[in-house]
Amino acid sequence: MATRRSPLWHYFEIDKEEAKYAICLICKLKVSRGGEGKKAGTSCMKNHLKAKHSDKFSEIYGGSSSDVGTAISTSSNASTCAAASQPSMQKQLTLAETVERKQYWGINESKSKEFHYLIGEMIALDNEPLSIVDRVGFNRLMQKVLPRYKLPSRTYITEKIIPDIYERITKKIMENILNAAVVSITSDIWTCDQNNESFLSFTAHWISPDFKLEHGVLAMKPFSGSHTGENIANELNIIAARWIFPLNKIHVIVHDSGANMIKGVHVAEYDSARCFIHSLQRVITESLKTQPDLIEMLNASRRIVTHFNHSGLAQEKLKAIQTEL
Incomplete structure (x- = not known):
């Protein structure tokens, strides 16, 4: 392989799978070399370094873009580089995001704790069971909404989150009563x-x-x-x-x-x-007891309700009549 004399190779390496591309060692982006072998050039690499890593570009060319004017001045070259790089950029970003999303936040990280306490408050305010953190549907929902958040165990909620919420609310109420x-x-x-x-x-x-x-x-x-x-x-x-x-x-x-x-x-x-x-x-309860006719009517109503509550067939007939009406 010929010696690479360009200082650009301090920041790039040839893609082992596709030699017509160079990989930026800084951002891992694929950049077109214009071809393979003698057809390959460094124009797109220079263009990429200038646009994305201007500090490194200045180290090589002394901060002056005029030094490499002929290499990157034409709009056709710039367009070609951009067109070749864009799909690879999208692929690279998607891959990075995928890897990142597979990494759960630590259970004691601030982001995780924020949602731990929100779930604890939901359990307290909505009278939900502690077992909600074990439910399949709730786990699927949280995985979709927050892929990097891992639900804590029921034991963690019971021994850590709920007591912390209790102490915090207790302190707040005591302060309010004191004032x-x-x-x-x-x-x-x-x-x-x-x-x-x-x-x-x-x-x-x-x-x-x-x-x-x-x-x-x-x-x-x-x-x-x-x-x-x-x-x-x-x-x-x-x-x-x-x-x-x-x-x-x-x-x-x-x-x-x-x-x-x-x-x-x-x-x-x-x-x-x-x-x-x-x-x-x-007063109302005692007053009703003094009205025999009203008591009989209430008792008859209760008997009717009891009958329908204990007979599925009667309920079906009642629904059919209600539908006709």
Whole structure:
């Protein structure tokens, strides 16, 4: 092979598969040599170096394009080089992108963490199960939308992301309550139909310094033992002491008309108010019991609904009638 005297060869090498091309050692782009053997030239290589790597071009030609005017001045040469290089550029960029997309972000990289926490917030806000990160459909969606993002395991979400979100939200709510002049509380006890387990809720409501109504669920915890006024008072005091300082910032606790809740708030020494909606519901419920005809109509309606809910054939006939109507 003849000695390559041109300094351009410091930045190019002949393509081993297609000798009519040279490969730029800087950007890996294929550049046409105009042919093979004696037909090959360096015009396109110079043109490429000047257009894409001007600093290297200046090192060779002293920063003056006039030194190589005859080699790259004609528009035909420039067009030929551009035409030969363009398909290779597209191929090279596509290959680079493909390789890049196969490289997942690290689980602790900032980009990954951003989406970890967004998924954690979605689980909390939309009441999604932690197993959503194992679902095939969700994994396919995330692979399409973010090819370089790898979903964390359920264990990572449980032990890292959810606790971090909890601590962050806890700190924010405490700061907001601290800046509030007064705080009102709504609280209730109810029993789950599925497992007969009782729960106590404790929600704070306040006006922010910029006069916006805000609220936060400070507790929703299992309530064990008897639902006595003393036990309720003890739980209310434990929750309030953790979240609200000073305690005299509590303006009122709103609750239902249950005797145990009334006593619990009284024993805990907070001002109280009965929930108007709950009182209205009780008035309506008790009023209905005094109307025999209305009760019979409601019972008949319930029997009809029960019949259709337990008979597939009856539902089909009902749908057919509804379609005709």
